[in-house]
Amino acid sequence: MAKVPSKPAVWLDLWICLLLLAATLAVYSQVRNYDFVNYDDPEYVGENPHVRAGLTADSLAWALTSFEAANWFPLTWITHMADCQFFGMESGWHHLTNVWLHALNAWLLFAVLKRMTGARWPSALVAFLFALHPLHVESVAWVAERKDVLSAFFWFLTLWCYARYVERPGAGRYLTVLLAFTLGLMAKPMIVTLPFVLLLLDVWPLRRAPLMKPRLLEKVPLLALAAGASVLTFVAQRSSGAVAPLAGTPLALRLGNALVSYLVYIGDMLWPAGLAVLYPLPRTLPVLGVAAAGLALAGISLAVARQFRARPYLAVGWCWYLGTLVPVIGLVQVGTQSHADRYTYVPMIGLTIMLAWGAAELVERRPRARNAVIAAAVAACSASLAVTWFQIQYWASTETLLGHTLDVTSDNFITHHNLADYYLQHGNNEEARQHDAEAVRINPMYMEARLNLALALSLLGRPGEAEVEYRRALEQQPEGKQMALAHSGLGAALAAQHRTAEALPELELAVQLRPESAEGHYNLGTALAELGRNEEAASELAIAVRVEPGDAEAHYRLAVALAAQDKRDEAANELAVVAQLRPGDALSQYNLALALARAGRLEEAIAHFSEALRLKPDFEAARQDLEIAEGQRRASMKRR
Secondary structure (H helix, E strand, O other): OOOOOOOHHHHHHHHHHHHHHHHHHHHHHHHHHHOOOOHHHHHHHHHHHHOOOOOHHHHHHHHHHHOOOHOOOHHHHHHHHHHHHHHOOOOOHHHHHHHHHHHHHHHHHHHHHHHOOOOOHHHHHHHHHHHHHHHHHHHHHHHHHHHHHHHHHHHHHHHHHHHHHHHHOHHHHHHHHHHHHHHOOOOOOHHHHHHHHHHHHHHHOOOOOOHHHHHHOOOOHHHHHHHHHHHHHHHHHHHOOEOOOOOOOHHHHHHHHHHHHHHHHHHHHOOOOOOOOOEEEEOOOOOHHHHHHHHHHHHHHHHHHHOOOHHHHHHHHHHHHHHOOHHHOOOOOOOOOEOOOHHHHHOOHHHHHHHHHHHHHHHHHHHHHHHHHHHHHHHHHHHHHHHHHHHHHHHHHHHHHHHHHHHHOOOHHHHHHHHHHHHHHOOOHHHHHHHHHHHHHHOOOHHHHHHHHHHHHHOOOOHHHHHHHHHHHHHHHOOHHHHHHHHHHHHHHHHHOOOHHHHHHHHHHHHOOHHHHHHHHHHHHHHHHOOHHHHHHHHHHHHHHHHOOOEEEEEHHHHHHHHHHHHHHHHHHHHHHHHHHHHOOOHHHHHHHHHHOOOOOOHHHHHHHHHHHOOOOOOEEEEHHHHHHHHHHHHHHHHO
């Protein structure tokens, strides 16, 4: 362990920390103007009612027990809730929380390495590369990846507590190690490998006694916690369907992809070009490429093992890299990605330790190389900063992020679908159709894309083509929500072709499969109204507006069904809701005024006719009906 530093040394360390903070905040400050993206952010924040509710008793209980997002990470959920509590849905503040955590992580990493090794400049180089490397943009600029930066904070805090414990062992200090590690597991279970990293650090730089029984026994409580978190995570991922079965992703492909990914990450660290939010898993891998990757990894491992006595930092850094990637290397395939930049957030530290201490040894052995090594280190950090600055800009919006991903990857059907979903939400139905059609071309069994393709075709006024896609979806025998959506969509497409009698059984089945769906009840209600069954239509539409009270169109359809039953006051009340939901729409004001006039509520009708004219001065029908209503009011007053 390092000796107690002098005051000048403390000030120098402080300046390094301040420079780390300034550089991190400078390069990442642009995210304060960025929006959420439609990839995972809705699930984690935007469309999650528990998170949006903020720090309530119910939300906290949910966070502790939920397996949502195919994981168990209550502490991460709580930080998202805190953001919503204090900042609402202002996305910039959610982004900045990630940035501050990342900056704090860089500072902690420097502090931990400096404390354990006493080597200031190698520790600083590792920390600066960690703070500024483009591979880490995904973990920081993506709100949904809060779990990365938060779990890493507790990873580094655990290391700091462990360093204190090693300096002066004691039960109290050991409990702080356990506490920090437990909190890290509650942020993201990927840190289950930390006990093994502590064993590595016992060898170097802590240089404790050889790995005998006492060193292993003191890790048992940590290993027990890691095992418990691993079981919870596997259950969460299995129950959500996130774990791919062997039949879908054969073991040989998983093993091959794991070997290749280890080298891909190294290549991306050294030359971070073409980074993307999703790299699709290939259907096959060339045997020679997999064999070459395996030989390369074995060769590096053999080389660092031979250098162990002279250069233990090489073996520790290499084992850190290999070991910390094991939970996410794809042997247990979760999702459809071949690899992901965010997975390198902690593992890459092992590689930079190898580089930094290798550079320090070079300077020690050849003092004349000092200036060249310093120049190389500054160039690496500067290049990282520059590339990171531009990489962050792809995260400005869903469109820029996913568009860039499609530019640098191929056969990326999930990204095509996510971009199509974004276009659908923004009314760009033709663009949505094109991207979902491409997703279905790449992967004909991708149900989400086929259903969205059918929806886009319906919105484009092409119900015949939509019907074909919905029938193809049903042929693939979807389950649960997707089955209900397929039947509901097919019914709506048939109704749009005036084949309402054929549509009705599909729509009724959709409601049976998913009774909580506002869309299903809406589609069934509109079909029943078309058949003149207005009482049943009103019943279905009433359920739709109860489930989705902000749906103005459903309120309008309900008003029409009520009016057809001569329930004028109830119809007027629904149209009043429509007018509230569409405050600047002259037609909504006019429809409400008509309903009020028919219900004999002339004063209210006149007010809304007048509002329609204020919003649209050339609205001739509103002007004429206003005159009629005013005439009726005058006649009524004369009769009195």
